[in-house]
Amino acid sequence: MYRVEVYLRSHLPDARGQGLVRDIGDLRITTVSDVRVRDIYWLDAALRPDELDMLCRRLLADPVTQEYHCDTEFKSQDKTDPGLYSVEVAYNAGVTDPVEDSIKKAVLDLGIKDVRAVKTAKRYLIRGELSKNELEVISSRLLVNPIIQHVVEHEVVAFPESPRYHFKLKEIDLLGAEGAKLSEIARQFSFTKDELGVITTYFKEGERNPTDAELETLAQTWSEHCVHKTFKARISFGDTVIDNLLKSTVMKVTEELDKPWCLSVFEDNAGVIDFDGRWALCFKVETHNHPSAVEPYGGAATGIGGVVRDIMGTGLSAKPILNTDVFCFAPPDLPYDRLPPGVLHPRRIFKGVRAGVADYGNRLGIPTLNGAILFDERYTANPLVYCGTVGLLPKNLSRQGQQKAGDLVVLCGGRTGRDGIHGVTFASEQLTQESTAVSYASVQIGNPIVEKRLIDVLLKARDRRLFTRITDCGGGGLSSAVGEMAAETGVRVYLDRVSLKYAGLSYPEIWISESQERMVLAVPPECSEELLALFASEGSEATVIGEFTDEHRLKLFYQENLVADLSMEFLHQGRPQLELEATWQKPQHAEPDLAQQPDLAETLLKVLSSFNVCSKEWVIRQYDHEVQGSSVLKPLVGRDNDGPGDAAILRPVLDSEMGVIVSNGINPKYGDIDPYWMAASAIDEALRQIIAVGGNLKRVALLDNFSWGNTNRPHNLGALVRAAQACYDMALVYETPFISGKDSLNNEFELTGKTISIPHTLLISAIGVMSDTSRAVSMDLKKAGDLIYIVGTTQNELGGSEYFRSLGSVGNNVPRVDPHQAKEAMERLSLATEQGLVRACHDLSEGGIGVAIAEMAFAGRLGAVVSLKDMPLGEPMDRDDLILFSESNSRFLVEVAPNDKDKFERVMDKTSFASIGQVTPSEMLEIYGIGGRKVVGVSIAKLKEAWQKPLSW
Amino acid sequence: MSKVRTLILRAPGTNCDEETAFAFEQAGAVVSLVHISQLIDRTKQLKDYQIMVIPGGFTYGDDMGAGKVLANEIRLKLGRDIERFTENGGLILGICNGFQVLVKTGILPGLLPTSKLPLTLTTNDSGRFECRWVYLVANRESRCVFTRGIERMYLPVAHGEGKVVADPKVLPGLDVVLYYTDEQGNTKAGYPYNPNGSVANIAGISDATGRIFALMPHPERFTRGSQHPRWQSEGTKERGDGFRIFTNAVKWAKSL
Structure with missing residues (x-):
């Protein structure tokens, strides 16, 4: 057995180590000046000295940047340097080391035959003054996850013998079991009482034990x-009985809409729609929540791996062409004293999940073009990791x-x-x-x-x-x-x-x-x-x-x-079908104290720098969004390639102009008020983004993804029923069928007798077909002098808004959706884009008009003057803050060239829209209130800084 | 005149093969995607092609260093074939992972014994994989045949190990083909214009013949105008900046 330690030459900077120095600083341990990371390889082999030398020199170490030394056993820390701490981290027995196969292959290429097994480990050399406790904190919070790893302390059994298995048929004495024994079997296999009952009957008839x-x-x-x-249970909900929620809502609407371009729905590993008559598209979004909670890197990586296999397993196999990922975490600045025991800190979960998804997706060569990240403290123990993949396959092979x-x-x-x-x-x-x-x-x-x-x-x-x-x-x-x-x-x-x-x-x-x-x-x-x-x-x-x-x-x-x-x-x-009970009652939340109108510029900066709204560039840059050469509209857009794009567009068939648009709608905050309007809002948001980038509603399909609290509690199940009903109601009017879906229930955490449930979270993912990608529209302002329009009606709907959250409240006026009106406006706007009348378009979501206009301005490196006075309102609103930050659905900001003014207004005729401002060369955002007074006057540089700072890790 | 035959090498973890093939096809070449096992077992032979490309990807997971395992395999199993291929005037292009592989085999900057490699590609200074667009200036003095007539390019990079590290003694003799610059062509702009901390802002190099060329940016990801990140505001060109690399290669190979 050999132990090879590979390390960077001492004069070279260690980028991995520098990252750890920053992470250690985030733990408020400031005495660490340097970290160096070394790669350890354990080889179970008998090698000649020249073979060992060749293996190290040619394979394990880089001849320019690295050095190495070989040993035959683990040596604990060198005690001669008191300011240097060594932590060696190895995988636990039974964890498959992903590097092993590559090393074995390369070793064989070198002509060395006698390497039986390989294990890798990492050694961290930490320089600084540290107490034993601080070292322990660093190791447990940053270096080791006990689920898969351990710190190597003394002697190492790198290659334990695999236990042998001797066949012995094991029968479970079900027919002889009663009472406690029966409950024990039910618990062991997670059967309900009814389920175990029918199983017992089945085996009784066969006169044997299972x-x-x-x-x-x-x-x-x-x-x-x-x-x-x-979802398939018999649910009693008030006076009604729902026999199979899935079949009576999301599946039902697809059946009723009966679109000929839906090729395979709810029967295969993903839903399939027709792309261009020759090719078909399949789309699936999966959750991998529980594994990501305990081992973020591996859990999230296998989440991507799993959904990609769903795509490979659709029809007679599709080629994965796009990944989309949506994460929900607790705020990354959560104080450690609010962290339940045994739970990883949200910052670590965030970083691990990001790395797992990026490493796996990038290596598969699938562009990650779209996603979202949301934050709420109730995701502390139950983070949500949604991984979605789109596939392309020949239409004639699209059925199972x-x-x-x-x-x-x-x-x-x-x-x-x-x-x-x-x-x-x-x-x-x-x-x-x-x-x-x-x-x-x-x-x-x-x-x-x-x-x-x-x-x-x-x-x-x-x-x-x-x-x-x-x-x-x-x-x-x-x-x-x-x-x-x-x-x-x-x-x-x-x-x-x-x-x-x-x-x-x-x-x-x-x-x-x-x-x-x-x-x-x-x-x-x-x-x-x-x-x-x-x-x-x-x-x-x-x-x-x-x-x-x-x-x-x-x-x-x-x-x-x-x-x-x-x-x-x-x-x-x-x-046996489950029988469940559901109830629902609208909760009452406190309204914020709105006695004083706050400084709107300050408020805008605050909302822009909230974790939910702020830039996610740090994450997006680490995904490969260009591989496959198909992108048309990227996740980061604008003058400096760093503005927040609405939906992604790609051309999956390289010699065709036809495009695919993918978007996501999600807003769990609205679910705290009413899951029905949360679902309606999520659908509207996903569709808005498709329209904003230049798509239309003619061929758009939806996926549902419910991550819920414990649905054995009737009020949680009631919330699920309401959300599913909204899915039916909205999709029917928009004519956007559901083609596949997924659910992850029971996302709650028990802590010393108290149950913490996640906010009920519905992710709606949309996929649309675009016949001419040269009509794609990005959200950055393009030209000084252009007009800015708002499309859609603004209402006093700030319940669950980012603005109310910044005031510490939830409120009760949740944004609603009028799908008939919304559809009309969306169709008109699509027409305007098709005619080339739209220079830029951004959908309004978290933070309302305030956030959207700020993002459009700094993404285009242009200024804007906007007035709140002429905004189409659905009800009288006499406050600038409410208009500026309302999160009413079905709204867009649109940039139109002055020459196209009449044409645009003709196309939009009879919908609710208004010209509210102009693009300026000044690089200032100026907003005038309903009284005509300037209520915001901030440089776009300052707005952008506020938006970029929180997650620029 | 017969068409130029281009071999795009596939190995486990290659992932830019199809768009690279598309770029060469658009440039007029006949393209074969060939798995390395087919070259090793001789069902396909290098000598039947004029251009060989090692495309982007994460071959063998980039375990033990990007491109390392594939470089090892190529050096030991195909070294002699590649030598003959280049002696006969064949062109070799390495993109991203292909650059890493060519450097780690020693094929770039020249055919030296691996134990004396003067150059390597290592972890970005940021410590992260990054996908971003970069401005490039071509070195007019370079012998590289792939970049003839090219002065500047704007291309995406997407890598975690793109930092060129070289023995200072070899730098003056190196044929640097492409430098990272800012929008104005200034080479002293620093991160993120130089996205990885490469010494001397090196983005691509060539061997002494000019026929072996490798670069970290992805020319195959900018061959049509609407791949540009700002085509909506800046207008759409018919062809992307990267396309010329492929037409240059095909043109050169045709004249052989």
């Missing part, structure tokens, strides 16, 4: 995560495939390990203080290169028609993927054929493992040879693990022993 693999299969298949049982009996079950991509076991039941359960300690097996570090290889080879296999059906291995692992694929046929799977990361896995572990980067294919026997050869040529693994049958049974074997035998009908239709 095996562990059978109960695991049922537990996974019937979990909230896989089957959305809350269907295999025949005799087709082979092929598992491809990564190997199977003990990763993520019980991740599904973990995802569906409430987090507790202990979660972080017990859930380590549910989190893993993804390997994006394994997934990238899989994308490349699957598209080739698809184009050669080597498989008839595909699905991803996500939550529930093989049990969900194969179980679902074979629902209409039947299947036999030989679990001992699955290729494993290490020995020692039992048959149920293989069956439910959630190891990343795996897909399942149905392959006709005559294609299998060509398929396996193709995979081998691209360095990706594929293994035949079974065959589809016409027996309508799920049969699992391990070394020729039958270990599970379930009827497909029972597995997929046997689950």
Whole structure:
């Protein structure tokens, strides 16, 4: 065994270390002057000295910038330098080290055969005066996450022996169980009482006890995560009974709208719409909340990995072309004394999630073009991580495939390990203080290169028609993927054929493992040879693990022993429907004290620098938004490439002008007042952004994504019902069908008897088709002398607004939506853009007109003069602050050239709009109040600084 | 006259292959996307092409340093083929990860034993992967055939390890092709104009023949006008600044 330590030459700056010095400063430890990070490689090998030397020199260390030294064992800190502290951090046993494969491959290329295993670690050399306690704080808050890592203290067992597994069939004595024993089984597999009841009846009829693999299969298949049982429940809500909320709202509206361009809705891993008659687009947004709470980097990375596999598993496989990510965190300046024990600080969660998403998405070569980040203290223990991906696939391959009996079950991509076991039941359960300690097996570090290889080879296999059906291995692992694929046929799977990361896995572990980067294919026997050869040529693994049958049974074997035998009908239709109760009552919030009108310039600066509104450039820059060469409208726009774009536009087919627009609408603050109007606002916001960049409503599809508190509490379920009803009502009028969705329920945290629930959060993602991307419009002001119009009606709707939040209140007048009026205005505005009459357009959202005009001005490096006097109002409003910061929906600011004034006004005729100002060359934002007095006069430089500062890390 | 044949090398983690292929096709070349395993097992041969491109990506995850594992593989498995390819007048272009690979094989700045590499690419001074647009000025003295007639370019970079670090002794002999500058062409502008802290603002270099060229910015991401970040305000040009690199390469190869 060898330990190689690689470090930068001492005269070179250590960028990783400098980042840590800043992070340590944020912990208010100011005595650290320098940190150097060293890479440690443990090699389980027997090497000749020249081989070891070559390996270090040619592979592990860079000859220009780095040096190295080799040892055979761990040496604790060198005690000769009292101002230097060493912390060495290694992965815990069982965590797959993503670097291992690359090293083994490169070592083989070097002609060295005897490297059996490799592990990496990091050593941090921290210079400064530190107490033992401070060192401990640095290590626990910045360097180590105990879920996956530990500090190496003494001797190291870098390569522990894998335990061997000896087959023994395990049966659960269900038929003999009663009382406490029965409850114990229910708890162990997360079954409800009713569910366990029908399972008992099923096995009684078969006159035998279930095996562990059978109960695991049922537990996974019937979990909230896989089957959305809350949404499908029978819900009594006041005087009405809702039989299946999903089918009576979001799915119903799609059915009623019946758009011919909807190619596949709510049946596959993503929804699919027609793009241009030849190509189709699929879109899916997933949540990966619980894993990201305990291990932000790995949790978020595997979130991206998972949603990309959904896209690869749609139709007969699509190419991922865009990522969009939305995060909800607690404020990054949350005092440590408000942090519950066992919970990571929001700043660390934020940084980890960002890094995980960027590292994984960038490596896959998928542009991240769009997203949002929101902050609320109630996300402290339950951060939300939404990862979305758009895919492109040939239209004729856009429907889910269907295999025949005799087709082979092929598992491809990564190997199977003990990763993520019980991740599904973990995802569906409430987090507790202990979660972080017990859930380590549910989190893993993804390997994006394994997934990238899989994308490349699957598209080739698809184009050669080597498989008839595909699905991803996500939550529930093989049990969900194969179980679902074979629902209409039947299947036999030989679990001992699955290729494993290490020995020692039992048959149920293989069956439910959630190891990343795996897909399942149905392959006709005559294609299998060509398929396996193709995979081998691209360095990706594929293994035949079974065959589809016409027996309508799920049969699992391990070394020729039958270990599970379930009827497909029972597995997929046997689950009893949940019966739930829902109530809802409008809460009353305190209104802010509005006795005095505040200084509006100061207020505007304050709102611009709130975490919700401020620039997210620090995050966006670290995503590759140019890869694939498809972008037309980027996330950062304007004179200095740093203004906040509304929606992203890309041209996925490189030689075609046709575009795809993607946007997101989300505003959990409104949900505190009324989830119905939160949902309506989110839909309106997503659509507004599509219109703002030059799109139209003709072909726009929506995704819903509900992250909720515990829906077993009737008032939370009532909130869910109201939000879902709004989805139906709005989408029907806008004629924008839902094509797919997702939910993550039970996002609450128990702390010393007190329950903290997240704000109910609905993310609406929209995808639109744009026939001519040369009509795209960005939000930055373009030319001095141009006119500024407002489109839409402003009302006294500041409930849940950023302005009220800055005053410490929620309020009650939540922004509403009149979808009929909004649609009319949106259609007119689209027409104006199509005719080239719109120079710039920005949708009004958080912070209302004040924030929008400031953003347009500083993004264009131009000034603006705006008057609040002529604003179209829906009700009398006699206060400048309310008009300036109202968050009424369905509004836009539009820049129009003076020459186009008449044409623009003709197109917008009969909608609510007004000319309210002008673009100026002065680089000042001037706003005049209803009384004609100047109420804001601030330089755009100052506004921009306020907006950029909070998150310029 | 027959068309110029361009080989775009794929390896696990390559991710800019398709848009690079598109750029070459637009420039008039016939393009093949070839996996490195096909070159190693000889189902495809370098000698059948005039241009070889190592496109952007994160080959083998950039583990142990960007481009390192692929560089190792190329040096050991294809070293001789590449030598012959360049001796016969073939062109090699490395973009982003391709630059990192060419430097770490020693193919750039020249064919030296790897143990004596004079130059490397390392972590950006910011410590971060960054995606942003940069202004570039081309060195008129350079022998590089890819940048003939190009004076300035505006292109995106997207990398975490783009900082050129060189032994000071080799700098004077280096054929620097592209420098990072500010909007006015000033090379002393600093971060973020020089996005990674590269010594002497180096953005791209060439070998002594001018036929092996590599750069950190992505010319294939600016071949059509509407890829420019400000086309709505500044107007749309027919072709992006990067396109000329591809037409230059194809033109040169055609004359071989």
